[in-house]
Amino acid sequence: MRIGAHYLAFHSFAEYFAVFVSLGISLITYYTYSFTKNRYLLFIGLGYFWIAILDVLHTQTYMGMNIYEIYDSNTSITFWVFTRLFEASILLTAPFMRYREYKNFNLTLLFFIITSIIIVVAMNFPPEMFIEGEGLTDLKIGLEYFIIFILLVTLYFNKKYANEFSAVIRKAMQYSVILTILAEASFALYTDVYGVMNLAGHIFKFLSFWILLQAILKTSLEEPFALMQKSATTYNVIPYPVIVVDKKGTVRQANRVALEMFGKEESSVIGSRNHKLFHPKSINENECPICKSILNGEVLEDYILTDKDLNTTAQYSLSPIKSNENSVSGMLQIIVDITHAKTLETKVEKQKEVLEYQTNYDALTNLPNRFLLEDRLEHAIQKAKHHDEEFALLLIDLDQFKQINDTLGHKIGDQVLKIFSSRLQNIIHEDDTLARFGGDEFSVVLENVQSLEAVYELAENIIQGAKQPIFIGKHTLYISASIGISMYPKDSGDIHDLQKYSDSAMYKAKEEGRNNFQFYSPEMTLIAMSKVLMQSDLRKAIANEEFVVYYQPQIDTSNDKDVLIGLEALVRWEHPTQGLIPPFKFIPLAEETGMIVELDRLVMKMAIAQVAQWYKEGLNPGKLSLNLAMKQLHQDDFIQAIQTIIDDCGCIDKKYLSFEITESDLMTNPEVSIKKLNILKELGIEISIDDFGTGYSSLSYLKRLPVSKLKIDQSFTRGIPGDKDDVVLVKTIIALAKNLNMKVIAEGVETKEQKEFMYENGCVEIQGYLYSKPIPSEETKKFIISYQ
Numbered sequence: 001m002r003i004g005a006h007y008l009a010f011h012s013f014a015e016y017f018a019v020f021v022s023l024g025i026s027l028i029t030y031y032t033y034s035f036t037k038n039r040y041l042l043f044i045g046l047g048y049f050w051i052a053i054l055d056v057l058h059t060q061t062y063m064g065m066n067i068y069e070i071y072d073s074n075t076s077i078t079f080w081v082f083t084r085l086f087e088a089s090i091l092l093t094a095p096f097m098r099y100r101e102y103k104n105f106n107l108t109l110l111f112f113i114i115t116s117i118i119i120v121v122a123m124n125f126p127p128e129m130f131i132e133g134e135g136l137t138d139l140k141i142g143l144e145y146f147i148i149f150i151l152l153v154t155l156y157f158n159k160k161y162a163n164e165f166s167a168v169i170r171k172a173m174q175y176s177v178i179l180t181i182l183a184e185a186s187f188a189l190y191t192d193v194y195g196v197m198n199l200a201g202h203i204f205k206f207l208s209f210w211i212l213l214q215a216i217l218k219t220s221l222e223e224p225f226a227l228m229q230k231s232a233t234t235y236n237v238i239p240y241p242v243i244v245v246d247k248k249g250t251v252r253q254a255n256r257v258a259l260e261m262f263g264k265e266e267s268s269v270i271g272s273r274n275h276k277l278f279h280p281k282s283i284n285e286n287e288c289p290i291c292k293s294i295l296n297g298e299v300l301e302d303y304i305l306t307d308k309d310l311n312t313t314a315q316y317s318l319s320p321i322k323s324n325e326n327s328v329s330g331m332l333q334i335i336v337d338i339t340h341a342k343t344l345e346t347k348v349e350k351q352k353e354v355l356e357y358q359t360n361y362d363a364l365t366n367l368p369n370r371f372l373l374e375d376r377l378e379h380a381i382q383k384a385k386h387h388d389e390e391f392a393l394l395l396i397d398l399d400q401f402k403q404i405n406d407t408l409g410h411k412i413g414d415q416v417l418k419i420f421s422s423r424l425q426n427i428i429h430e431d432d433t434l435a436r437f438g439g440d441e442f443s444v445v446l447e448n449v450q451s452l453e454a455v456y457e458l459a460e461n462i463i464q465g466a467k468q469p470i471f472i473g474k475h476t477l478y479i480s481a482s483i484g485i486s487m488y489p490k491d492s493g494d495i496h497d498l499q500k501y502s503d504s505a506m507y508k509a510k511e512e513g514r515n516n517f518q519f520y521s522p523e524m525t526l527i528a529m530s531k532v533l534m535q536s537d538l539r540k541a542i543a544n545e546e547f548v549v550y551y552q553p554q555i556d557t558s559n560d561k562d563v564l565i566g567l568e569a570l571v572r573w574e575h576p577t578q579g580l581i582p583p584f585k586f587i588p589l590a591e592e593t594g595m596i597v598e599l600d601r602l603v604m605k606m607a608i609a610q611v612a613q614w615y616k617e618g619l620n621p622g623k624l625s626l627n628l629a630m631k632q633l634h635q636d637d638f639i640q641a642i643q644t645i646i647d648d649c650g651c652i653d654k655k656y657l658s659f660e661i662t663e664s665d666l667m668t669n670p671e672v673s674i675k676k677l678n679i680l681k682e683l684g685i686e687i688s689i690d691d692f693g694t695g696y697s698s699l700s701y702l703k704r705l706p707v708s709k710l711k712i713d714q715s716f717t718r719g720i721p722g723d724k725d726d727v728v729l730v731k732t733i734i735a736l737a738k739n740l741n742m743k744v745i746a747e748g749v750e751t752k753e754q755k756e757f758m759y760e761n762g763c764v765e766i767q768g769y770l771y772s773k774p775i776p777s778e779e780t781k782k783f784i785i786s787y788q
């Protein structure tokens with residue numbers, strides 16, 4: 001069989017078909033590499049690109065098929081043989097390149113060089129491959145067999161590494177190589193260009209290329225597309241919304257659930273901005289954590305986003321989609337709609353709150369109940385321990401409340417409890433705890449108790465509050481309360497004991513005839529009662545001026561003869577029933593209640609009047625020392641009040657007045673004291689520090705205070721001369737006074753030894769029983785006369 005006249009047409013078709021297939025192989029492998037990542041196919045693809053070029057050159061140098069003048073059968077055959085040799089080499093080395101990290105550029109360069117060498121050799125030095133009339137040369141036949149040999153080796157390696165390739169590639173490559181061997185064998189054996197062997201050779205070559213193209217199309221395009229289609233379906237059946245965005249935040253994909261969740265059409269979503277579509281308007285894109293994650297290509301885990309407009313809450317997880325190891329091409333967002341779970345959580349939270357409230361609060365009065373009270377008591381104990389404070393626990397029980405319930409019904413009873421509880425709320429302070437114990441029992445925790453009177457006052461207020469008539473509809477009801485009080489830490493440091501004790505005190509109050517309060521410890525009831533009684537007595541006493549002033553002389557011992565230099569005014573209360581009450585029993589109470597201001601003004605008035613009188617009589621009592629309470633000094637009208645007293649009692653020079661202020665009082669707020677005392681000093685009144693050594697004076701303040709005398713506290717004098725510590729202390733105070741340029745006076749001097757010690761150490765001013773106790777004015781007058 002001969003193809004004769006149509007050979008050129010057939011040859012052109014066969015060769016150009018091979019060229020197109022080769023180009024197809026190279027283009028497909030190159031452009032699908034980004035997702036196939038198949039370096040084996042990429043290698044073959046690159047090789048077939050250059051094979052296509054060489055095959056074009058082979059065709060173009062074939063006589064009768066050439067476009068240019070250059071044609072020569074040896075050139076054309078040389079192109080052919082070397083192209084096939086190149087092709088066989090590519091097929092042989094391809095299995096070894098499957099994992100090799102070769103550089104595309106280097107490979108392209110290598111193939112370019114090989115191609116160029118083939119071109120140079122074929123065009124310029126074509127070896128003799130065909131002799132007109134004789135046929136193929138031995139060289140040509142030898143090279144063809146060599147190519148067959150390479151292809152046989154290729155078959156071996158393809159088989160050896162068969163497991164490394166997909167079934168399609170594996171089979172296609174083997175078939176393709178076998179067909180190429182057959183093609184080469186045909187081209188080695190043919191003698192006549194138009195003969196059947198040449199025809200068969202081209203058909204085998206055609207088939208070998210075609211099979212290779214098929215395999216590449218299947219693995220590089222069909223399979224990935226099928227996979228993509230499959231994953232697209234899978235992606236749509238994912239029960240969570242999934243949205244893919246590119247790195248600029250434009251939506252590229254959104255699955256069915258995502259579209260349903262946001263109520264959007266796919267056409268309106270794809271290509272639009274993710275932030276605009278899916279995030280609340282209130283969030284600025286620059287501050288949106290999801291958008292930041294997209295922009296930075298960073299993982300974002302379990303970010304909760306609540307959209308108030310849509311009433312939805314969703315949990316977002318974002319992970320980068322990488323096109324290769326280093327560059328992020330977009331982000332995959334998996335969204336879990338947790339709106340329902342959130343609503344449930346909120347409901348459970350609310351129910352928990354309600355339950356918690358019901359556990360801790362009384363439903364009728366909304367007051368803390370027994371449980372919460374115990375908790376508050378626990379806190380009160382911790383706080384009191386920490387700050388070294390006291391607190392009181394009051395248990396309040398309404399008297400004969402049962403009768404109201406029995407006669408008027410529980411509804412009225414409930415209203416009475418509510419009214420009483422709001423009265424209690426008005427009576428107690430914000431910081432105190434009021435609780436309903438159940439039934440008609442209430443409890444109050446009064447924290448940081450400063451004085452027993454404060455507890456007394458609160459209990460008394462509650463008793464009075466309970467007694468006020470209650471108006472409910474047409475009923476006017478009268479109730480009363482019995483209160484039991486226990487004190488922390490005096491009675492106990494344990495909550496349950498404190499509760500037990502306030503309970504038993506409350507029963508005692510019931511036994512005592514109801515409508516009263518009792519402390520758990522009976523003495524405390526007595527102390528509290530007597531203090532409160534004294535408080536009201538003291539108020540009356542100040543109003544009735546039931547006080548006398550005693551005077552205690554102050555002596556200067558610096559000369560041979562002792563000289564009277566002053567008198568300290570010391571008040572006594574002439575109680576109508578209890579007789580003369582000493583100041584230590586009522587001065588602290590007067591200070592606590594603020595009555596000291598009025599009391600001291602009264603003493604000042606009486607003492608200044610008396611001393612002025614003595615001066616008028618020509619006597620010289622020296623300076624009058626008045627005790628000045630801090631509260632007095634801080635009264636706005638204090639200076640004016642002194643002036644008025646002085647003016648009222650006639651003339652007494654202010655230089656005859658001295659104020660004694662205790663060290664501890666002065667150091668409480670020295671800055672304010674300095675200002676006020678300076679005014680007194682400017683008036684010519686002397687200031688001395690009383691009870692010096694018992695407070696904690698700051699030396700810097702001592703220097704700044706306008707004080708001219710220190711009074712050594714009698715507690716130090718008492719230890720003189722026996723107690724070494726007192727000796728050191730007294731000496732130090734005297735030295736300090738000298739260094740500060742102040743006078744010094746010792747009080748509480750009872751013995752000659754004490755007086756001598758003081759004298760020897762430089763303290764010449766003395767006050768004490770050694771000379772005189774505080775004495776009434778008549779006796780004082782005699783004392784003054786005896787010292788004139």
Ligand SMILES: Nc1nc2c(ncn2[C@@H]2O[C@H](COP(=O)(O)O[C@H]3[C@@H](O)[C@H](n4cnc5c(=O)[nH]c(N)nc54)O[C@@H]3COP(=O)(O)O)[C@@H](O)[C@H]2O)c(=O)[nH]1
Pocket residue numbers: 552568569570571582583584587596600603627628629660690691714747748749750767768769770774
């Ligand atoms: N704010 C006011 N305080 C006043 C007033 N009157 C008195 N007081 C203060 O009351 C405290 C007790 O005073 P009193 O019972 O009068 O005792 C004074 C002296 O009797 C006592 N003293 C003096 N010498 C001796 C002694 O040798 N032995 C001894 N056992 N006691 C002695 O010292 C008290 C004087 O103290 P002081 O004032 O510190 O100089 C007392 O703190 C008074 O200050 C008043 O009108 N207003």
